[in-house]
Amino acid sequence: MMFKVEYLWILMMAASLALEANGGATKYTAMYVFGDSLSDAGNNKYFIGSLAKADYLPYGIDFSGGPTGRISNGKILVDFIAEMVGLPLLPSYADVIAKGESILFGVNYASAGAGILRDTGYRFGRIIPFEEQINNLRKTVDQLRGQLHGNEVSKYLANALVFVDIGANDYLNNYFEAEYYPSSHIYNLEQFADLLINLYRKHILEIQGLGLRKFLIVEASPIGCAPIRSHNMKCNTTLNHAVAMFNTRLKSVVHDLNSNYPGSAFTYAPSFQVLKILFDNAEAYGFKVKDVACCGGREGSNGTKPRCFKNTVPCPNRNEYLFWDGAHPTEAANRILAALLHNTTSL
Ligand SMILES: *[C@@H]1O[C@H](CO)[C@@H](O)[C@H](O)[C@H]1NC(C)=O
Ligand SMILES: *[C@@H]1O[C@H](CO)[C@@H](O)[C@H](O)[C@H]1NC(C)=O
Ligand SMILES: *[C@@H]1O[C@H](CO)[C@@H](O)[C@H](O)[C@H]1NC(C)=O
Numbered sequence: 178m179m180f181k182v183e184y185l186w187i188l189m190m191a192a193s194l195a196l197e198a199n200g201g202a203t204k205y206t207a208m209y210v211f212g213d214s215l216s217d218a219g220n221n222k223y224f225i226g227s228l229a230k231a232d233y234l235p236y237g238i239d240f241s242g243g244p245t246g247r248i249s250n251g252k253i254l255v256d257f258i259a260e261m262v263g264l265p266l267l268p269s270y271a272d273v274i275a276k277g278e279s280i281l282f283g284v285n286y287a288s289a290g291a292g293i294l295r296d297t298g299y300r301f302g303r304i305i306p307f308e309e310q311i312n313n314l315r316k317t318v319d320q321l322r323g324q325l326h327g328n329e330v331s332k333y334l335a336n337a338l339v340f341v342d343i344g345a346n347d348y349l350n351n352y353f354e355a356e357y358y359p360s361s362h363i364y365n366l367e368q369f370a371d372l373l374i375n376l377y378r379k380h381i382l383e384i385q386g387l388g389l390r391k392f393l394i395v396e397a398s399p400i401g402c403a404p405i406r407s408h409n410m411k412c413n414t415t416l417n418h419a420v421a422m423f424n425t426r427l428k429s430v431v432h433d434l435n436s437n438y439p440g441s442a443f444t445y446a447p448s449f450q451v452l453k454i455l456f457d458n459a460e461a462y463g464f465k466v467k468d469v470a471c472c473g474g475r476e477g478s479n480g481t482k483p484r485c486f487k488n489t490v491p492c493p494n495r496n497e498y499l500f501w502d503g504a505h506p507t508e509a510a511n512r513i514l515a516a517l518l519h520n521t522t523s524l
Contacts, residue, residue, distance in 0.1 A: 205262050205338040205391065207283035208255075209317075211310050211384075212342040213298075214289035214505060215398065216255050219246025219269035220305060221289050229290030229301035231484075235472055235491045239508055245269075248289055249501045250471065250491065251508030254448075255285065255340055257515030258393070262338060262524060270313045283337060284317050286310035292346035293373050293380070300350065300357060307343055307376075311383050318387050334388035341381065342448070344397035344427070347373055348419050349504075366419050374426040381434065381443075390441045393524065394431050396424045396449040402456045404474040405483045405503035410467065412456065424449050444522050451517045455510065456499065462513055465497040474503020 210216050214229065221230040222245075230246060231237075237244030239251035246269065247253050256266055267285045268278035288305035290298030295306045305313070321330050352369055355361045360369060381392065397420045400406060401413030431445040459467040471492040472485030483503030485491065492498055496509040506514065518524070 205264065205336060206333050207281070207337040208259055208262070208264050208267060208340060209283050209314060209337060209384075209389065210255050210267060210285040210287050210340045211307060211314075212255075212287035212340070212395075213291045213346050214248045214287075215345075216253060216285065216287035216340070216342050217246060217248060217269070217289040218253065218255070218267065218285045218287070220271045220285070220287060221303070222246040223271050223275065224303040227290075227302040227304065228484075229288075229298065229304055231289070233487045235485060235489060238491065239495065248505045249508055249511060250495050252511060253508075254342070254506075254511045254515055254518075255287075257512055258340060258518070258524070259283075261515060261519050270310075270317070273317070280317055280320060284314075286313050287342075290346060290350060291343065292351060293344055293376050294347055294351060294360075296358065297347045297351040300354075307380055311380060314384065314387060331388055335390040337389060337391065339384055339389045339392045340395065341392065342395035342397075344373060344377065344423055345400050345420060348397075348416060348423075349400050352419065353416065366422055370419075370422040370426055373423055374430055377427070378430050378434070381430075385438065385441055392434075392441065392443045393446055393522070394427065394443055395446040395518075396427060399449050399453050399456070400504070402453065403483075403504040404468060404470040404500050407468050412453070417453075420449065444524065446518050446522050448514065448518060451514060451521065452506075455513060455517070459499055463497070464499045464510070465494075466492075467499040469498075470500045470502045471495050471498040471507060472502055474500070 221227050222232040231248045232244050232246045234244055259267060264282050267283045269285045272278045273280055273284055290301040290304040291306050292298055293307050298304045351358045352360045399412060399417045401416035406413040406416055428445055431443045434443045455462055456467055472489050474483050485502040495507055498507050499510045501507040
């Protein structure tokens with residue numbers, strides 16, 4: 178035990194020195210990621226029969242080491258954010274369990290298909306809803322307590338960054354699938370956004386209650402602009418308006434949390450705006466194709482083929498596509514999104 182404590186301590190020191198050498202980029206000891214397919218780095222891959230996983234080629238075709246479960250050709254947004262704040266790529270929680278990967282710099286709990294509501298995405302098979310992602314964080318915190326002294330754990334957690342990007346699936350794979358989910362029969366869009374935001378706030382405070390103090394709260398993305406939903410180079414405004422209602426509330430929740438919890442810092446990341454800017458000005462950012470996926474999501478553009486299927490030959494010029502599959506950005510788009518978010522927040 179003593180060895181472990183010292184070992185971890187030395188690693189933390191080494192890390193902070195390395196980061197200082199790196200231009201003092203980091204303020205964070207670690208990063209904990211909560212979210213859906215935009216952030217999943219492999220949590221669903223051990224679920225047999227799950228439709229919401231991407232552990233096969235050509236997913237990961239441009240990722241060193243190949244497919245990991247990331248739903249892109251290469252790196253995803255959280256990978257670039259981690260890099261920007263001076264942290265390494267984070268292991269998925271599933272790999273921490275299965276392969277004993279290090280939790281030192283943080284863990285990714287995100288699960289493709291997941292939403293704020295427990296039922297969201299159930300049609301994909303087994304996924305990990307927000308609530309259960311937080312239960313997994315609890316297990317990580319227990320593990321840290323077994324490795325560090327109480328005081329050190331508190332300091333360590335207080336200086337870690339919590340990244341949360343969830344909510345889009347509550348629309349895409351719940352509210353707007355009226356044939357499978359009752360939500361739109363029970364709630365109008367205002368009521369539904371209120372329902373989501375109340376639960377979201379509660380969950381953020383649960384994470385905060387575990388000792389985390391620094392949050393990056395990411396807006397739900399403009400799902401109406403994804404190839405499975407856009408039409409004639411235009412985003413589906415019905416979907417985007419619905420998500421925007423949620424985001425308006427999210428912004429005021431962040432404001433409210435900052436006033437009510439002065440010891441914590443909640444940063445709002447306007448990724449809806451930023452992705453919309455990227456979509457509307459795709460050419461200026463070097464993208465030639467914004468309405469068609471590089472792999473899959475082509476035919477119909479009506480939601481029948483959001484995925485890129487196993488061994489499909491993807492487009493060769495992946496850096497020129499905004500979207501990798503019917504609903505997820507390419508690595509090239511993720512890199513620019515991260516840079517734009519970094520520029521608009523005080524990360
Ligand atoms: C936009 O999406 C909504 C919800 O899925 C759908 O009902 C509507 O037909 C779509 N509109 C267009 C123009 O595709
Ligand atoms: C979606 O598009 C495909 C291919 O064009 C078509 O076969 C299918 O019937 C469409 N589905 C819906 C729900 O409109
Ligand atoms: C972010 O800001 C820097 C410095 O102002 C600028 O050089 C860079 O182009 C910006 N990045 C993007 C993607 O706009």
